Amino acid sequence: MNEAEFSIHTPTENVLTLNKAVLLYHGRNSGALATVHEILTVDGSPVIGAGRPMTAQAARQLAADLLQRVAHGGFLPETVLYVHGDLILWWVPPASRHLVFRVDADHADAFGGAERGEAMPQPGLIFAASSRTWRVWAVKGSRRPTPQTPLYQAPYFNVDAAGRICQGNVPVPEGTTVEKIASWNDAFFRSYFTHPNVAGKLLRYRGGSYAFWRDMLDQRFARFPERVLVDVKTTLGRLLGKQEGV
Template structure:
């Protein structure tokens, strides 16, 4: 509280406003940058084009910022529309969703399920650089806070949603920016061998038979078979 009180006692006032002008139908790099000063009455004065010396000072200011704790907090371009939340703190994570699609799935031979392409339901993913959790959705619409989640109907997934990645190396995730980070987690998940039933869904015979009938077929995943885990999006954000 002592440290916070000191911060409250420090007077911080606006000094400068930078305005970026551009036309929606023009190239995104075609911009006009204007700088305005803020006087004692909080009025914007002395508007003028950003000078070279002011640009240098601005660059110095940005370069003094601490880097993000996780590289996945960086994004080269527009943020993917599938992202639901990003937490860039050291213990932070990314939460995103994917629509129903076909993927190649690898099953252990002892499971008596052939490897091949199968259609999967919409999924919600939550990951940091060390851990992944996966949940299922009943439709491919962008989920809201109150959207219900279901157990992900895969082997190697605990009832909590956390994925057992076995001996899979996660070194490739360390320097990935946002979109490559998400894509790499999805690749690692589906490139792994689905081998062990870790929850009630995939442990029962009906759950295993679903994949046996879906692999190498054109059938959609039967979302009515998904089992509720009594969580919503809000619970995992």
């Protein structure tokens, strides 16, 4: 039997342990079969044991694990909350951000101009991005969110009641690796906010959302007034329990 030596180098100091072996079989009609084998230790050396057919569930889990490793391998910063395949959720702590609004003529006078931009305090936010979705929610406080953290409607124009962000003509980054988080943040905050995109209340403020953001632009608030946030009646943990819909 021919033997070949190889080594695996990981991007972190984590130690990888040989656990199982997967053997792939391909037929002439393009069919494929995979078997999973336990790894036995014989005389101090690993040996592939008897195998069993890989189930569809096991194949999906293996693919997800490998995709997660490829997309998010290495050190994960504290702001990253969850990764699964190409889906990544991250937290943006409360901070001052420069936002630009471009409203229609019907609201320009009440808004103080058709186009205005200022640096303003913003609430904590949770973003979710994948090849299928781009969403955002608000959170209260400045602590890192946990599964028990309540979620609130992101109080921004161009965001619907489910947190989906209307991309418009905003170019978004390719891929959802950790290294792209800053680019995703820039794509959101540097876009033009044009109009509310919810049927109900975007936020709770006397005069409505246009009056609120006009007052924010006028520097009425030194800190973001979290009392205006609308509770969406779910938590981060419950959201992740329905991850297919994230």
